[in-house]
Amino acid sequence: MRKRQFLDAVGPLLALAVLFAGWEAAVVLFGVSEIMLPKPSRIFVEILDRAPMLALHAASTVTIILSGFMMSVAVAIPLALAISFIPIVRRVVYPIVVFSQLIPKIAIAPLFIIWFGFGVLPKVLITFLISFFPILIQAIVGFTSIRPEPIRVARSMGAGAFDMFLRIRLPHALPNLFAGLKMSMAAAAIGAIVSEFIASSRGLGYLVLVANGEMNSPLAFAGMMLLSLIGIVLYFAVELIQRVATPWDIAQRRSTPN
Amino acid sequence: MDATAAVPSDAIVFDGLRKTYEALEGSIEALGPLSFGIKKGEFVSVLGPSGCGKSTLMLVAAGLDDATAGAVIIDGRPIKQAFTDLGIVFQDHALLEWRTILQNVMLHSDLRKIPAKELLPRAMDLLKKVGLEGFENRYPFELSGGMRQRAAICRALVHAPPFLFFDEPFGALDALTREQMRVDLEKLWLDRRQTVLFITHGIAEAVALSDRVVVMTSRPGRVERIIDIDLPRPRSSAVLASPEFVGYCATIKDIFSATGILKD
Numbered sequence: 001m002r003k004r005q006f007l008d009a010v011g012p013l014l015a016l017a018v019l020f021a022g023w024e025a026a027v028v029l030f031g032v033s034e035i036m037l038p039k040p041s042r043i044f045v046e047i048l049d050r051a052p053m054l055a056l057h058a059a060s061t062v063t064i065i066l067s068g069f070m071m072s073v074a075v076a077i078p079l080a081l082a083i084s085f086i087p088i089v090r091r092v093v094y095p096i097v098v099f100s101q102l103i104p105k106i107a108i109a110p111l112f113i114i115w116f117g118f119g120v121l122p123k124v125l126i127t128f129l130i131s132f133f134p135i136l137i138q139a140i141v142g143f144t145s146i147r148p149e150p151i152r153v154a155r156s157m158g159a160g161a162f163d164m165f166l167r168i169r170l171p172h173a174l175p176n177l178f179a180g181l182k183m184s185m186a187a188a189a190i191g192a193i194v195s196e197f198i199a200s201s202r203g204l205g206y207l208v209l210v211a212n213g214e215m216n217s218p219l220a221f222a223g224m225m226l227l228s229l230i231g232i233v234l235y236f237a238v239e240l241i242q243r244v245a246t247p248w249d250i251a252q253r254r255s256t257p258n
Numbered sequence: 259m260d261a262t263a264a265v266p267s268d269a270i271v272f273d274g275l276r277k278t279y280e281a282l283e284g285s286i287e288a289l290g291p292l293s294f295g296i297k298k299g300e301f302v303s304v305l306g307p308s309g310c311g312k313s314t315l316m317l318v319a320a321g322l323d324d325a326t327a328g329a330v331i332i333d334g335r336p337i338k339q340a341f342t343d344l345g346i347v348f349q350d351h352a353l354l355e356w357r358t359i360l361q362n363v364m365l366h367s368d369l370r371k372i373p374a375k376e377l378l379p380r381a382m383d384l385l386k387k388v389g390l391e392g393f394e395n396r397y398p399f400e401l402s403g404g405m406r407q408r409a410a411i412c413r414a415l416v417h418a419p420p421f422l423f424f425d426e427p428f429g430a431l432d433a434l435t436r437e438q439m440r441v442d443l444e445k446l447w448l449d450r451r452q453t454v455l456f457i458t459h460g461i462a463e464a465v466a467l468s469d470r471v472v473v474m475t476s477r478p479g480r481v482e483r484i485i486d487i488d489l490p491r492p493r494s495s496a497v498l499a500s501p502e503f504v505g506y507c508a509t510i511k512d513i514f515s516a517t518g519i520l521k522d
Contacts, residue, residue, distance in 0.1 A: 149352035152322050153413075157369040158342040167368055171356040248356045248397045255399070 038218040043225055046218040058226055060203040061192055064120070065234065068127025069188040073181070076132045080139030097136065105129050106194055113199045123195035123203075130191030131184045138180025142173025175249040178242040185238050189231040204230075268295030269453045270319065270421070274328035276478075277314050287478035289314050291328060294472055294481055299451040303464035305510065306474030307519045312457045315479070316425050319455060320346060332421070342370070344421035345414025345452075349429040351406040353398040353413075359385070360394035363413045370417065377416060384412040388442060404435035408442075415446060422447075424456045428463065440466060444492055465506045466493050473513050483513055 020040045026032070027039045034042065047054060079097070082089040105126070112122040146169060154168050196205025204223045211220035243250050277289040289311030296302045306312045317323035319330045321341040330337045353362045363381045367374045385394060388408040398406050407427060414422060427443075428436040440463060447454065458464050464471045465487055473482045487506055489497050497503060514520040 147350065147352075149348045149350045150354055152317075152320075152348070153346060153352045153365075154369055155322060155340040156320055156342055156344060156346045157366055158340070159369040163369055167365075168354070171354070174356070246356070248399075251397060252355070252399045 035215050035217050038221050042218050043221045046222040047225065050219065050222065054204075054207075054222065054226060057202060057204050057207045057223070058230065061196065061205065061227070062230060062234075064123045064127055064192040064195060064203065065185075065188045065230070067120070067124045068131055068191055069185055069234075071124060071128040072132035072135055072184050072188065075128070076136040076180075076184075077139055077177075080136050080143060083136075084140055084143035097133075101133050109194060109198050118199050118201075122199060123192065126195040126198070127188050127191035130194065131188035134183035134187060135177070135180035138176045138183070139173065142176030142180075143169060145176070146172045174246045178238065178246065181238050182235055182242075185234050186231065189227070189234065193227060267297075269298040269300075269333060270296040270455065271331040272315070272319070272328070273331060275315070275318065275325050275330060276327040277311060277318060277323075278326045289318075289477075289479050292480050293328075294484060296453055296455060296470075298453055301447060301454040301456065301467060301469045302472060303456040303458055303468040303470075304472045304474060305458055305461065305464040306479055307476050307514075308459060309477050310474045310479035311477060312459075312474055312479060313425050316423050316455060316457050320344065320423055341421075343419055344423055345417070345419045346423045347407075347410050347414045347425070347427045349426040351398070351403075351410040353406055353410055355398050358395045358397055359390060359401070359409045362398070362409060363416050365413060366417045372417065380418070381412065381416050384416055384446075385409070387446065388412060404431050404439065407431060407439065411443065411446070415450075418450065420452055422452045422454045424454070424458075426457055426459065428460075429458075436460075436463070441492075443467065448492060461507050461510050462498075465489075465503060465510070466498055471506075471510065473510055475517060476519055482517060485509065 024039050024041060027037055038046075079093070083094045083097075084090070109122075109126045112125055116122040116125065150168055150172070151164070154164055159168070192203070193205035193208075196203035197209055200206040204227050208220050208223040208227070211217070211223060272292055272294050274291050274293055275289065276287075276291045278285040278287050280286075292315075304312045304315060314323060318325050319332075319337065319341070321330075321337040321339050332341060332343075353359075354365065357365070360381060363385065364374060364377055366372055367377050382394070385391060388411065390405060390408055390412070393401060393405065398409070401409070407430075411427070428439050431439065444467060456464070456467060468487050471485045471487060473485065474480065475482045485506065489500070489502060489506075493503075511520060515522070
């Protein structure tokens with residue numbers, strides 16, 4: 001058991017190290033030019049050299065990701081509750097929401113610039129638009145997938161609507177809610193970069209775009225690497241909260257093979 | 259008055275109960291009309307083929323489903339909403355997977371607002387009686403099906419309800435576990451003699467546990483016959499090997515054969 005936990009923690013890091021080593025060796029061995037593919041070591045040097053400037057752009061991107069993500073949560077969860085428990089909302093609003101997902105969001109992003117200008121608002125809105133659907137769908141599944149028996153048991157104990165939600169429906173929905181939060185967090189990272197591609201003078205998305213334009217591949221890669229790192233850190237932050245909030249679910253997943 | 263009718267002193271009275279479901283091609287008769295009574299402290303099984311509406315019968319009695327016509331009257335009061343003065347066990351253990359075994363048994367404390375201090379000693383005592391000592395802090399998925407169902411029975415008993423409703427509680431268990439659970443359930447019941455409505459499709463199980471067995475017809479389920487089981491308690495293996503026990507089972511089998519539910 002201990003050995004397995006150790007492997008779980010160190011295994012991915014080891015794999016990443018091997019990947020970087022292979023990348024480094026391949027670039028050197030085949031004499032690939034820096035513009036095509038910089039060595040990982042060159043990228044790390046670039047990150048260190050430009051740390052203050054990169055940090056400034058990263059802060060801007062993280063702000064957009066988190067604002068868009070929180071807006072998604074704030075809109076999707078109440079909407080999921082309404083769709084799950086109010087039949088008229090389920091029939092009228094739900095199809096519209098699903099339909100809205102068929103619109104290519106990246107294509108309408110430029111419109112947001114026309115409507116909302118070049119400030120933070122259009123970027124947060126694009127991020128929100130791209131990230132709110134997973135949490136909405138997972139929340140609806142969580143709130144509606146409960147079997148009738150636990151509900152019946154609670155009713156026969158005289159549970160009121162409030163206790164039924166707080167003690168039965170909400171805990172049942174938590175594993176789905178967290179699955180949705182993680183998917184939404186990953187989507188928010190993409191959304192923020194898309195928004196910075198389209199209209200920005202700041203942020204890692206903007207930086208990567210400019211660096212690419214200048215054929216400054218080390219800087220572009222440095223930006224991408226930081227973006228990946230930010231995505232991973234934010235994703236695992238949600239994962240960490242999930243482990244604290246749903247210990248039964250984590251234990252159950254760990255005990256079943258696959 | 260015919261033999262199946264209830265008498266006013268009964269703790270539970272099914273009075274002309276009927277249930278139909280609306281389907282695409284008109285309504286489906288699911289249950290009844292049916293009338294019978296259960297006396298206070300009596301263990302009554304409702305025995306019938308699957309689809310005869312016996313689970314619906316229990317849900318209606320518990321106020322968890324509506325009757326189309328007729329009524330269920332418990333202690334003189336017609337059931338109009340969820341009846342809470344009972345313990346209930348389903349075939350599906352219905353434990354909450356996010357609560358430990360003890361937290362599941364103590365669910366009453368949160369929902370009925372009973373102080374945990376009052377409930378805890380009895381919860382621990384019951385868990386010990388059914389052999390779950392040491393498993394209090396385990397989650398349901400860590401236990402076997404039989405152990406989960408034992409925990410569900412503890413949850414149904416812990417607040418000392420006067421009524422117990424079971425819907426095929428041993429239906430998902432293997433034969434050996436079933437046998438042991440039946441013995442343990444009788445022991446627990448003999449402690450307090452609650453009024454029991456026990457839904458099952460097992461002939462031997464019904465005869466072994468019950469004071470009376472209500473034999474149902476196939477859908478729409480009506481009362482075919484009510485059989486008094488006059489066997490000594492506890493129903494030891496000697497009792498279950500007796501010619502009387504075998505005779506009761508044969509009688510019920512004959513009823514099912516005569517009504518075409520069992521075919522040779």
